[in-house]
Amino acid sequence: MGMNILGLWHSHRVLLIGFLVGLALTGFFLVRTVVSTVYWADPAHHEQTIEGWMPVRYVARSWDVPPQVLAQALDLRTGEGRRLTVAEIAVEQEVSVDQVAATLRTAITAYRETGDD
8 A cells, every 4th residue: 555745744744854854965965066076077177277266175176286285385274164265365364366376386386296195
């Protein structure tokens, strides 16, 4: 004997809600993963010119460098939960965006030359 949705709602409301929440979360993370994969598969997003709008993690992903390497170069505390952009870092450190970008490029070059993985 099959049970329809209304029957499930009346007899197993909590389980049905839990299932639907789980299904929605699965869908959300699936879409997020697909969008991210498609975005970063495009070579146009690799080694982009560093600009003020970019968060440090975006720069790290674009240049294939661990975010910790760039955070260390900028003397940022990792794990603060804040996603600072290059422009925000420039304001906090009282330097230009170009100077922050130059520091990031130097750190990227140094990381690549040492071959650390």
